Amino acid sequence: MRGLSWAQLCGAAVLLLQGQSVLSAISVEVNSKDSLANAGKEIANPMMDFYKKNQTEGIPGKLTDTWYIAGAMFMTLIQYWATSGVDSYNKVVKHDLMFQAGENYDYFSSNYSQWLGNDDQMFWGLATITASETGFPEVSGKPSWTSLARAVFNMQVGRWDMTKCGGGLRWQIWPYQAGYTMKNSISNGGLFELSARLARFTKNDTYAEWAERIWDWTASSPLMELDRWWVGDSTSNDNNCTDPGRNQWTYNYGTYLSGAAFMYNYTNGDEKWLKRVDGLLGSLLATFFPSDYGSNVLSEAACDGIGTCDRNQLGFKGYTAMWLAHTAILVPSTVEKITPKLQGSALAIGKQCSGGSDNLCGQCWGKTTWDGTQGLEVQMAALGGITSNLMLLETKAPQTVDTNPDAAEHHINNTESSSSDPSSLKPIETKDKAGAWILTVMIAAGVIGAVGWLIKTQ
């Protein structure tokens, strides 16, 4: 049979595929601010619809069954506004981000504090330092965004735990929660990143000293292996933190990488931090840009290809993309490595966001058609991926107090930080574990009131 050649057939198939994706995908030109800003809007609009529908408690900034995700979403929206100029979401972000600071302006409202982990509170800290770095408008009559970030920092370093594993932050805050017996990377890496960003923004060395301390402890623990720049997920306090949880997540690498990038820039180019940036960047790129998707598309490799990411995991790629962009900006020698990876990811996001009539995004950016997932978290991740490319086009580096004096740090009085001073807690010995457990719960109850029932049930 003579007819169409293979080349013609393939050409026809490609045309057909391209035709389909053009019809239903979001158009993305990686070197055009306008194109990226528009793509961001197309992604953020449905995200905000999910946000409204999900505020089922009717409380601003409180999503059903989760608290930190709204904070992570505000972080993403602030970065998007700063680089796109699209300010249509600012009013709600400004109001709801401040609202959730709570009665003590420390993102530890008694509504939620009895079940929060350190990583939950940390995300709000990152949202507020992002506000300071981008010059997001302050709320008059309220503490500056930096002051809120500082309150989170101060509470968290107050929980630095010398009773197990020579230091580190526990995952959970209260002994009655299972994660209290673990130290994990996102809590420690998140506080490391927050410290580094506070240091660079405020130029206050207290934060830099803590960044050094958190890095050094992490590197001495099984959470990080420096010889291969490997970051694990968690480690158990029993056995003195000798066993790492081996799951690989983008955002664990992202926090340590971006924190190291802020420290490199803050120290005006300390070689020590450059080595850490280069090491972690190498392993992040090797681990999370799989060749299956052409090596330039970010993947939550443990779950997005098989479609099993949980609600939390769906969001990680967006944060990681923005932290990669920070790295490219603050450590100029990395820009050539990072740019093609973020550009490839944005192009892939354009194709993946092709679900339904309003181009909903799915979870696996490496797949060229919508994979069927929908919700606030996948929209947020896609917005982060687009925003990371806007950040690369932005000529202004993250600000400091010199250019944004309105966001200077101030002290906020709050009662919890003094009463949770860890030096007032004795190390818990095995023999008096139960007694100490109840004592600690009582201290907790004294602080937050809401856990009184736990003692009664003993």
Ligand SMILES: *[C@@H]1O[C@H](CO)[C@@H](O)[C@H](O)[C@H]1NC(C)=O
């Ligand atoms: C705490 O819960 C109360 C009662 O539902 C609500 O009115 C208040 O707005 C909540 N505060 C925060 C910070 O979520």
Ligand SMILES: *[C@@H]1O[C@H](CO)[C@@H](O)[C@H](O)[C@H]1NC(C)=O
């Ligand atoms: C526990 O680990 C820390 C560092 O991770 C170390 O400094 C300490 O000596 C260890 N303690 C024991 C009893 O092994």
Ligand SMILES: *[C@@H]1O[C@H](CO)[C@@H](O)[C@H](O)[C@H]1NC(C)=O
């Ligand atoms: C630096 O930050 C620490 C921690 O928030 C604070 O206690 C100290 O007062 C700050 N120093 C200055 C000069 O603001």
Ligand SMILES: *[C@@H]1O[C@H](CO)[C@@H](O)[C@H](O)[C@H]1NC(C)=O
């Ligand atoms: C810090 O970041 C700025 C902004 O991108 C950059 O111009 C500067 O070169 C960086 N500093 C170092 C030491 O690389």
Ligand SMILES: *[C@@H]1O[C@H](CO)[C@@H](O)[C@H](O)[C@H]1NC(C)=O
């Ligand atoms: C903070 O607490 C200190 C000591 O209790 C007090 O002197 C100061 O006035 C308080 N500041 C504010 C703003 O409430």
Ligand SMILES: CC(=O)N[C@H]1CO[C@H](CO)[C@@H](O)[C@@H]1O
């Ligand atoms: C009412 C509503 O939209 N609920 C959604 C809140 O968000 C979760 C996670 O994305 C969805 O599973 C719910 O359907």
